[in-house]
Amino acid sequence: MTNYVFRRLLAVIPVIVGVIAVVFILTSIVPGDPARLMVGQRGDPATIQKLREDLGLNRPLWQQFIDFFKGVVTLDLGRSYRTRMPVIQAIAERLPITARLALASMALAVTSGVTLGMVAALKQNSMLDYGSMIAALIGISAPSFWVGIMLVVLFCVQLRWIPGTGTGDGSWIYLVLPALTLGMRPAALIARLTRSGMLEVLGQDYIRTARSKGLTEKAVIIGHALKNAMIPVITVVGTGMAEMLGGAIVVEKLFSLPGVGRLGIEAILNRDFAIIRGQVLFMALIFVVTNLLVDLSYPLFDPRIKYGRTWRRE
């Protein structure tokens, strides 16, 4: 297992280098000069030129690339072109709110999705089954910005159950609507995956064996069927969490949450290459680590999966 983890972590390095290389190339060809933008609509050419020098934009791309990786080693990713805040600080300050939102959303998604999927599987072809899957279809199809606005109108404006948007006084209540909005789609996906996974497992011989051995229905469903149906759900949860931690742009913007997503979109619009590169590095690391954790969790659900020199199912 340790070897496997070590090899996976080592494989991160070429992935990161490749992703950052692509970002460097893309940011060099996309139109828009960050130094020009920093002075506003009207600016003095000498000031713009000095800004380009200060930001290192006048150096060859390969040199900027090497300097960036030197900074990665020394944990100095430079400063935001726009705000002059250290990149690591800019991301670190916004990460807690994004993390809270991601965790809350996924927790809601898993509990509601698994429950709905399980009920639908156990009551297959009933009104409950059809209703659950229609709800799941709506959840996958409805655009999140529309859902968010509807929730605000209902819970903030009409019912006054939620005081408002933003972070307010920092209490959990301000996370409810954003979490509902962001968690809706993964909940729908998890419900469908749980249902199909459960239906497949419930038809297996070992489930019949478990029942014939006298196990309670609860033990059969939860301890055997659900557990074995969880592998695809865990995969979705893992990739979903990684995406959310990279920043839920639409939800953060709609609810005025100061998260990583908003940082990224502003950086792109304003060609803040320092933030873009730092954020891409951060997202690549998140994806790699999350995927690794997901893979390492598989044996918990399927003991036949073991990690040695190679992953294998025995």
Place this chain on the structure above:
Amino acid sequence: MKNKYGGTYRMAIIQSPLSLDPAHAADTSSSRIVYQLFETLVDVDSDGEVISNLAKEWDISDNGLVYTFKLRQGVKFHSAIGEGIITENGGREVTAKDWVWTFKHIIDPDTNSERAYFLDMIKGYADYREGETEALEGVVAKDEYTLEIVLDHPFAPFITMLAYNTFSVIPREDVEMWGQDFGFNPVGTGPFRFSEWIQDDRVVLTRNEDYWRKDEEGNSLPYLNGMEFRTINDLTMQWTEFGLGNLEAIESVDDPYYHEALEKYPDSFLRKPQMGTYFYGMNVTAKPFDNKKVRQAINYAIDRQGIIDRLRNGRATPAKGVLPPGMFGYNPDLEGYTYDPQKARKLLAEAGYPDGIEITLQYNTDDIHKRIAEAFQQQMKDAGIEVKLRHMDGAALFEAMGKGEATFFRLGWVVDYPDPDNFLHVLLNSANFGPLGNFTLYKNDEFDRLTNEARVESDPEERRKMYQEAEKIVVEEAPWLFVYHYTTEQLLQPYVKDYSLPPFGEHNAIFYSVWLDK
């Protein structure tokens, strides 16, 4: 005493500020907060007139070269910021030496202030900027409370320009201590001091207990306990938060809610013409815009009032020329372009395009710009002008303009300082091609002469004539499609008192006299 002390004034801003360092606060989100934390030598009142601020009075020499400012005594820098962080200056008094240092700091190439070049008329600017001298020759402390600024040449808007937020006094000790992080730990003399900044969320200011200004009855100012600027990117959410009572003010009421806002808040929805113009620029060196008749035709083909009434709820003034109403030099009798598609067709035919033309309008992605562009596209058809629309983000648009790829583009301009120089010279004089402001590459020798001479003319009436003459030339030559002049707005809760809309944009508003009647 009629005014009440207390309360926090919470307002929404659409973009997070970039820096609270006056030297780098070049955007309106930053400047609206900087104006609460810092102060300039002079200010501009709600009628656009220059009034005293940290300079009690001033004298301008007859030749317009020497400005002598008598500074107010007893003005102190903030003694603390954040959660009890004692500032390096310790709350000491501001003297003329602080102003000398401030101007040097702004012009210092190492600071690389985005607006340093505004001061290029100060004597010794070039030598200091290029490192040939250690001192800035033209800015001198004559004594502890007398500051003298000497110019290389007269510049009539100079005193007005000094109200710009970049030219606020700053404490050397704190700037040197914080370095690049001064923008996150600002220390000024303003009515509010810095408390907290949560990036992309809010900036919190608290009352400056040692503020120098008093009200008419001698009571200390400000009345408010503090201010909170909340970043809410979405206008619908701003309206929602305002309706929930979570904000005291919003600056932009989106068009769908405009009439509702007027009905619900008839006395506290403030509006006034703003010193700004919305226009489409035409690169006069590129076909077909190199032909004056084509440019004039386009100006005749647009129904400005129709666009304003149907798309902007009447929240703008049709533009006859460059200068907006309320600005010195504005000519109410200026003959602009009427809506006359037939005349437009005739002009196109005279220009050699009897069958019409096809042009591409490029604009930065935004809902309002899109609606106006689409309306414009429809209107142009009646004049035989086929308009293709292309939208892109601001960065790409600037690049396209700079490279000459965007020959017909949307722009807007709100003054940096309320003087016609900041419109006519900056945006249309041939000395300012490209990023300096003249994106149309318009050049007219008589226009250049008039706007150059108006800069150094000290007689206001002579200046007015020159600017009006210059504007007539540019309207006739039409390097712009003049669309409309902006309206500045502020929607306040009814209990907000004594707020006054500034003349050139809500981002200049001051709050030391605002109070909450609740």
